[in-house]
Amino acid sequence: MSQVLTNATEFTVSEIAQAVKRTVEDEFGHVRVRGEISGFRGQHSSGHAYFTLKDDAASIDAVVWKGNYARLTFKPEEGLEVIATGRLTTFPRSSKYQIVIDNIEPAGAGALMALLEERRKKLLAEGLFARERKRALPYLPRVIGVVTSPTGAVIRDILHRLEDRFPSHVLVWPVRVQGDTCAPEVVNAIEGFNALAVNGPIPRPDLLIVARGGGSIEDLWGFNEEAVVRAVAASDIPVISAVGHETDTTLIDYVADMRAPTPTAAAEAAVPVRAELIAYVEDQGMRQRQAARRSLASLRDRLRAAAAGLPRPADLAATQRQSLDMAASRLTGALRHFVQTRRVDYSGLAAALQPRLVRQRYAELRERLANIERHGAGGLMKTVDRARLKFDPCSRQLPVAVATSLERKQTILGRLAPRLSAQPLRAELRHAHGQLAPLSGRLAQVGTQMTTARHRRLEQLGKLMDTLSYRNVLARGYAIVQDGAGQVVTSAADLAPGDALHIILGEGSVDAAVGGAPLRRKAGKPAPDDGSQESLF
Known part of the structure; x- marks a missing residue:
């Protein structure tokens, strides 16, 4: 096979990749690409x-470096159609091109x-927009907190x-009302107002107004962020939303x-008109005074009518005065008659x-007592004997x-013991003997106790007899x-001169005779204390 000769330049793979990279970046150094975001899972651990x-019909890989991602005013979301501005480049290691946004x-x-x-549907399903969650605004708030830009109109x-x-105390929390930092600043403002102490150095607002002027949907997007919506829902202080104009709607x-509908309308809803309130209070005070005067006049008329039907005070007391005079006239005779009756x-x-x-009654009772004493002493002695x-x-x-008795029972048991050959019977007899031994001891003890108690009782009766003798x-x-x-x-008086007497003394007795004339006592004079028993009375 013949060898084909050529003078074409040879390139390495890296050279080709770098050449393609330079060509793509020179040709597409600044592009705007419209497409749908797919495969977005949030930031990588590196921040990219x-x-x-x-x-x-096609797809292109995209990357947002960590520094650029923090500066994005609109963050990427899965499935959202966006316009990405950036430059095309290649990734030589995998021979792919991508856009750096x-x-x-x-x-x-x-x-x-x-x-x-x-x-909106997601938050509505959570119940954040429910009507029963909304609270009534305070009628006259002492302090009003406003979350808005401090430099705007x-x-x-x-x-x-x-x-x-109605002039009120207003606290302004300055925030940016659009841009990437709008949402976190508004959240911090709402949470900061709620964190103020009720009686702290900085007064805690009774009402919050979140406000900004009108604008496009992009300008108002910070008030559609989920974090802002949740901060308003979690606020303990009632909130008035005044974002945009009448036609603008945010979450x-x-x-x-x-x-x-407007920030001005929010101020009108926050407080009443002071002049109208003063006029209302004055009107209520005037109506109260008029009602009091009418009530007093009615009561005065009723009192006069009731007084006209009453008799004169002198006539009311005349009958009672006459009855008192008659009773006083009869009182002297009644007392005299009462005294005479009691005297009779x-x-x-x-x-x-x-x-x-x-x-005489005393003598009879004394004689009966002496007889009872003699008979009682004799009867007691007989009972004791x-x-x-x-x-x-x-x-x-x-x-x-x-x-x-115990010896007899022990003798009987001793005689029966040799005759009892059965082991269970001997055990039962031993058990019975064991039970009888403590009983015999207890019986002897009880006998001794009874004897001692009888002797003690006899001694007590003897002492009682001696006491009563x-x-x-x-x-x-x-x-x-x-x-x-x-x-x-x-x-x-029962004795005559010459009567024989027998005198019983504490130790022994003597005989005597009455001499002289008996003493005669006049009625009403006490007898002399001559030591006789009659003087004991």
Whole structure:
């Protein structure tokens, strides 16, 4: 086979790749590519973003370097049609070309509206737009917080309108109202107002107004961000949304507690008109005063009508005064009659209270007491003697009887033990003997205790008998005087000169005779204390 000779230049693969790279970059150094984002999974761990731009016929790889991604005003999202601005280049290692993107913008309002509608449906499904979540605005807020740009016309319109209607304390949190930093600054402002202490050095607003002027959908896009919507929904302070003009609609309009068509309308909704409020209060005060005057006039008329139907005070007291006079006139006679009646009753009772009758009653009772004492002492002695005769033999015989019974039972058991050959029976007898031994000891102990208790009871009865005996009274210096018949003498009037007496002393007795004349006492005078028993009364 013949060798073909050629003078074509030879290139290495790297040279070809670099030549293609230079050609592509020189030819397409600045391009704008329209396509749909595909394969976007967020930023890579290195900070770069990789995805694909495609249409219905072709696709091209795209990359956004880390530095450019932070400066993008519109972040890429999966499935969104965009216009990417950048330059074409190649990646020699894989022989692919790609676009290095410097900026991304939506392909048109239609794409933004589709994204906005998708986000609105998502938040609506979470219940953030529910009507029951919205709160009533305070009628007269002390402090109003405004989240807006400090240099625009919006803040001036709000302040002027508040000054005209009802001057209030306004706190302004400055933010950017469009651009890439708009959403995070608005979120920080809302959360910052909610974080203020209620009674802190910086007053906490009672109402928030989030406001900006009108603009395109791209200009208002920061107020459609999900973070802003969630911050408004989580706010503890009621929020008025005043973003754009009447025809402009953002997502925070759905979640705010109230949507105002303009920032000026938001100021009007925040506070009432001071002049109208003063006029309303004055009108209410005037109506209250008129109602009070009408009520007083009505009550005065009713009082006059009621007073006209009442009798005179003197007539009301006349009947009672007359009754009092009649009762006073009868009081003296009634008291005199009452005293006379009681005097007659007491005179009848005085006859039954003569000293002679009292002394006679006293003598009878003293004689009965002496008889009871003699009989009681004798009966007690007899009871004690009978108890002693009954229990002494028993107390002496009880320990002997218990011991004899135990010995008899032990003897019987000892006789039966050799005859019992069965092992279970012997065990049962041993068990019974073991049970009877403590019972016998307990029986002897109980017997001893009963005997001791009986002796103690007898001793107590003996002491009681000695205490109740009349001999103890005689031992204290008293004496019993008996006449010749052995009857106790209780009165000197019962004796005559020469009567024989028998006197019983604490130790022994003596005989005596009455000498002289008996003493006679006049009625109403106490008897002299001569040591006789009669003086004991």
